[in-house]
Amino acid sequence: MLLVYTHKITPRLTYVFKQFFLRILQIPVSFTTVVDEFVAHNGPKITYSKVPLGSEFFIRSHDLLFEQGVNDVDVTMSNWDDVPCFFSIGKNSTIPFDIFAASFYLLSRYEEYLPFVQDKNERFPATESLAYKFGFLDKPLVDIWAFKFLDLLKEKFPNYEYKTREFNFISTIDVDNVFAYKQKGFLRNFGGFVKDFFSFRIDAFIERFMVLIGLRKDPYDTFDVILDLSKKHKIKTIVFFLIGDYTTYDTNVSSTNSVYRSLIKSIGDYVDVGLHPSYFTMKNADKLKKEKQRLELIINTPVEKSRQHFLRLKLPDTYRNLIDLDIAEDHSMGYARHYGFRASTCTPFYFYDLDFEIQTPLKVYSFAVMDTTLNDYLNYVPAVAKSKINQLKDEVKRVNGTFITLFHNETLSNNLRWKGWKNVYNDVISEINIK
Template identity: 50%
Template structure:
C-alpha cells in the first residue's frame, strides 16, 4: 500500500489518486496529514504538498486539488518527453508537472462546466476542448502520466511488485432503430413511400417493398451477424436500445411492439443490454424514469447501463439523475465527430460532481472510437490507420478500448461498406494479448 502525505486530504485528492494509483496501476493508496506517522513509515510512500519533508518521493502539488468550486486555472500546455502536460511544478519535484491536478481537470470534465459554445444538439464539441486545441486528444494522457509516475516509484522502490493489467475491449452496439422499414406502422410506411417517390429514389422504394413482403432482409437487421460475432469472442458486447417515444430527434420503434420486445430479449440472452436514453429524457428525469421502468420490464432485471441519444451530455444534471435512479454505468462520454479520449483516459472512472465536491457511484465508460467519426476518413486504408492508431494508444497503457458501432453500420450499404472489416480489426486486436 502506498502511503501519501499531504497537508490536507480532500475529496479531489481521494478521487484522483485512487484513479491513477488503484484503477490504473493497481496500487492501494492511503493518506495521512500526520508528519510523524509519515516519517515512521519506512516503506512505500510519497509526499504531495508544497515542500518535501525529507528525501522521499515528492510531487509538488498545484492548488487545484485543494480548492472547492470552479476557478480559472492557468493552463500552459507544454511538451513533456513523448507526451504533453500542464500544471508545471518545477525540477525539484520528482515529476515536473502535477499529473494529479492535470488528471483531475480532465477526469472531472472541469472545462465543460466553464462557458463554452454548444453545437446544434446542445453538445460540448471536441473543438472546445483543451486536448483538441493542444493536439493530445488522441492520447490517453491520464494513463500515460500514471505510468510515468509508476516509473518514478519503481526507481525508488525496486522491490515493490506492481500488478500488470491486460488490454481489453468493450464493444458497444447502439440501436436507435432496429429496422429501417419493418415495424414502422401504416402512416410512417406510407410517408416513407411517398418521400422516396418524390425524391425519385426508386431503388429504395423497391427495396422497402421487398422487405415488407418478406423477400429481403431489412438492412438495419444485422443482429444475427452481431450475435454470431459475440459467440466467437470472450468479451461481452453492450447493446443500447432506444425505447423512447417517437419525436423530432428519435425515430425508433415503439416498445409496445411484441417483435421489438422479443428482439431485445433475444439479444439479452447473449449480451449486456442497456437503455439508449431518448433525447428528451436527457433533460427530463420523469421521462428517464419511465424509460428505465419500461426497459426493466423487458429485460426482467435492474437497468445497470445507459447511453444517451446523439451522445449528448448535459453535465452534471443527467449524471445526477442516473445516480438517483441507481444506474451503475454510462457510455455517453466521447465525441461523435472526433476519435480520441474525451476524459483523457481509457480506464473507467467515477463521475465526480464538482458542485457538491463528491465522487458518485456512477462509473463513466468513455468511448474512444465511434463509427460516425471514422467516416471523416475517405478511404478504407485511412479508416484502418485511424482505428489502429487509437487501438495502439490504448494498448500502450494496457487500457480498455471502447468502440461504438450502430446496428446499421453492419449493413454494408453505402457509406457503411467495409465497416464489418473494421469491426473485425477491433475484435482481433486482443488476439496477441490473451
C-alpha cells in the same frame, strides 16, 4: 502499499489518487498528515505538498485539489519530456508538473463546468476542450502520465512488487433504429416509398418493397452477426436500445411493438442490455425515468447501463439524474464529431460531482471511437476508418487500458452509406481477439 504524505486530505485528493494508483497502476494507496508515520513507512511513499520533508519522492502541489467549487483556473501547456502536460510547479519537484491536479482537471471534466460555446445539440464540443486545442485528444493522457510516473517509482522503490493490469475491450452497439423498413407502419413506409422514388433511389425503393413482402431480410437486422462475433471471439458486448417516444430525433420502432420487445428480450439472453435515453432526456428526469421503467418491464431485470442518444450529456445534471435512478454505468463520455478520449483516459472512472465535492457511485466508461464520426463527419472510407480504429486501439494497449468502440446495428448492414463497414467491425473484433 504506497503511502502519501500531504498537508491536507481532501475529497478531491483521495478521489484522484485512488484513480491514479489503485485503478490505473494497481497500487494500493493510503494517506497521512503525520510526519512520523510517513518517515516510519518502509514501503513506497511520496510527499504531495508545497515543500518536501527531505530528499524523498516529492510532488509540489497545485492548489486545485485543495479548493472547492469551480474557479477560473489558469492552464498553460508545457512538456514532460515528449508528453504534453500542464500545472507546472518548478524544479524542486521530482517531475515538472502537478500530475495529480492535472489528472483531476481532466477526469472531473472541470472544463465542462466553465462557460463554453455549445454545439447545435447543446453539447460540449470537442473543439472547446483542452485536449483538442493542444493536440492530445487521441491520447489517453492520464494513463500515459501514470505509466511514465510508474517508471520513476520503480527506480526509487525497485523492491516493491508491482502488479500489471490487462488490456480489455468492450464492443458497444447503439440501436437507434432496430429496422430500416419492418414494423414502421403504413404511413412511414408510404412516405419512404415516395421519397425514394422522387429522389431516384431506385435500389432503396426495391429493397424496401422486397423486405416488406418478406422476400428479403431487413438490412438493419444485423443482431445475429453481432451475437455470433461476440460469442466466437468472447468479446464483452453491450447493446443500448432506444425506446423513447417518437420525435424528430427519436425515430425508432415503438417500444410497445411486440416484435421489437421480443428482440430485446432475446438479445438480453446473450449479452448485456443497456438503456439509450432519448434526445430530450438530457434535461428531463421524468422522461428518463419513464424510459428506464419501460426497458426494465421488457427485460425483467434492473437496468444499470446507459448511453445518451446523440451523446447529449450536460454535466452535472444528466449524471445526477442517472444516479437518482440507480444507473451504475454511463457510456456517453465521448464526442460525436471527433474520435479520441474525452476525459483523456482509457480507464473507467467514477464521476466526481464538483458542486457537492463528492465521488459518486456512477462509473463512467469513455469510448474511443464511433462509426458515425468516421463515416458521416470525417468521411473516411472503410479502410481508413479501420486503420484509425487500430491506431486508437494501439494507444490503449500501450497502457493496458480498456478500449471501447461504438457501432450501430445499421453499420453492419452494408446498406447505402454503410457499404463495406460490416468488414470494418468484423476485422476490428477479430484482430483484437488474435492479438
